[in-house]
Amino acid sequence: MDEQTRVQLEAAAFRRLVDHLRQRTEVQNIDLMNLAGFCRNCLSKWYRAAAQEMGVPLDDEQARAIIYGMPYSEWKRKYQREEKK
Numbered sequence: 001m002d003e004q005t006r007v008q009l010e011a012a013a014f015r016r017l018v019d020h021l022r023q024r025t026e027v028q029n030i031d032l033m034n035l036a037g038f039c040r041n042c043l044s045k046w047y048r049a050a051a052q053e054m055g056v057p058l059d060d061e062q063a064r065a066i067i068y069g070m071p072y073s074e075w076k077r078k079y080q081r082e083e084k085k
Contacts, residue, residue: 018043022069025079043067 001009021027021040029039041064048063064072 018067018069021067025075028081040064040067 032039044063044067051058
C-alpha cells in the first residue's frame, strides 16, 4: 500500500470514529476513559497537537469543536450527565 492510500484510509477511519462518537452522545467521556483509556477530549488534544506539528494554528476550544461537532460548552450542557456519588 502506498503512503497516500494509507493516509487516506487512516483519515477515513478517524472521521468515522469521530462521527460515531458524535452520534453516541449517551456514552460519557468518563465511560470511554475507564474502558478505552481515551475520550473525546483526548482526541481533540491529539488533533490540536497534530495541527501544531504541521504549523496550523488551532487552540483547545477549536479542536474540541471539531471533535464534538459543536462548542464543548454546548455539548456539556446538552449531553453530559452529573457524576454519581
